[in-house]
Amino acid sequence: SAVISQKPSRDICQRGTSLTIQCQVDSQVTMMFWYRQQPGQSLTLIATANQGSEATYESGFVIDKFPISRPNLTFSTLTVSNMSPEDSSIYLCSARQTNTEAFFGQGTRLTVV
Amino acid sequence: GIQVEQSPPDLILQEGANSTLRCNFSDSVNNLQWFHQNPWGQLINLFYIPSGTKQNGRLSATTVATERYSLLYISSSQTTDSGVYFCAVLYGNKLVFGAGTILRVKS
Numbered sequence: 001s002a003v004i005s006q007k008p009s010r011d012i013c014q015r016g017t018s019l020t021i022q023c024q025v026d027s028q029v030t031m032m033f034w035y036r037q038q039p040g041q042s043l044t045l046i047a048t049a050n051q052g053s054e055a056t057y058e059s060g061f062v063i064d065k066f067p068i069s070r071p072n073l074t075f076s077t078l079t080v081s082n083m084s085p086e087d088s089s090i091y092l093c094s095a096r097q098t099n100t101e102a103f104f105g106q107g108t109r110l111t112v113v
Numbered sequence: 114g115i116q117v118e119q120s121p122p123d124l125i126l127q128e129g130a131n132s133t134l135r136c137n138f139s140d141s142v143n144n145l146q147w148f149h150q151n152p153w154g155q156l157i158n159l160f161y162i163p164s165g166t167k168q169n170g171r172l173s174a175t176t177v178a179t180e181r182y183s184l185l186y187i188s189s190s191q192t193t194d195s196g197v198y199f200c201a202v203l204y205g206n207k208l209v210f211g212a213g214t215i216l217r218v219k220s
Contacts, residue, residue, distance in 0.1 A: 001158075031206070037154075042199065043210045090154050094208070099143055101161040102201075102208050107154045 002027055002095050006105035013083055013112050020079045021108045023093030028073035030097045034066070037090040037107075046091075049076040083112045115140045115204045119211035126190045126218045134185040134214045136200030143203040145176050147185050150197040150213075159185070159198075190218045 003026040013019050023032065032049040047055040047068055055068035070076040080087055088111050096102040116139040126132055136145070144163035148156045160167050160174040162183065167174055171190075176183040187194055195218050200211045 033208070042212050043156075043201075045207055045209075048206070092156065098206075099203070101144075101158065102146060102203075103158060104148075104156040107156070109154060 001101070002029060002103045004093055004095055004103055004105040006093050006108055008108055009106060010109040011111070013110065015084050015112055017083055018079055018081045019083065019110060020077050021091055021093070023076045023078070023095075023105055025074045025095045029095040030073075031095065032070060032076045033094040033102075034068060034076070034078045035092045035094060035104075037092065039089070043092065046078070049078075080110065083110075085112045088112045115142070115202065115209055117200060117202055117209055117211040119198075119200050119214050121214060122212065123215045124217070126216065128190060128192060128218055128220050130190050130218075131186070131188045132190060132216070134187070134198055134200075134216075136183045136185070136202075136211055138181050138183075138200075138202050140181070140204065142178070143205075145178075145183050145203070146201045146208070147174055147183070148199045148201065149194075150199060152196060156199070187216075190216075192218045192220050194218050 005024045034046040035043040046061045047057040049070040051070045067079045090107045092107045093105040118137045120135045147159040162176045164178045171188045173186045197213045199213045201208045
């Protein structure tokens with residue numbers, strides 16, 4: 001299993017600002033992902049974080065709004081840019097080896113005011 | 114893309130009761146997981162179960178991949194079982210989530 005630490009765990013931000021969320025895994029993993037969970041909804045995949053290259057974004061998500069870095073096999077960041085109240089959600093980092101069980105960080109609860 | 118449907122959407126139980134949650138999926142998948150999201154938002158892994166049956170204490174799960182469904186059984190429910198239960202399937206390289214079942218266990 002993998003232990004995933006996310007920070008911050010929660011934040012309240014002003015609209016128009018940006019927030020960077022960090023995700024640290026306790027061991028090297030093949031794959032890392034970022035999800036969004038809007039209030040009362042299920043989890044939606046934002047992007048696959050690729051080590052050393054640009055992330056692969058899902059339909060409806062763009063790099064300018066959600067830039068992602070993954071400099072090595074244990075760490076990734078997600079930035080939520082130019083925030084609006086609609087960005088208020090829980091953002092979750094996930095990691096797994098290829099075709100194995102996925103694990104999740106504790107999530108970052110973001111409120112934009 | 115694949116559709117993942119969970120039922121029921123909401124469930125209220127008296128403490129001590131048993132329940133069955135269902136997950137149907139519309140295409141062949143590489144594997145399947147069940148999660149419990151607690152009131153603080155944390156996702157807790159319950160089962161990694163591409164096929165067959167597994168048990169962990171009061172919880173057990175069965176996946177019949179050929180018929181494209183999985184079941185999660187909760188026996189002798191406790192108030193701490195309350196929360197949202199998600200089924201997620203690995204489709205290609207992506208984990209796709211169902212809408213979840215909201216479970217409330219009353220004492």
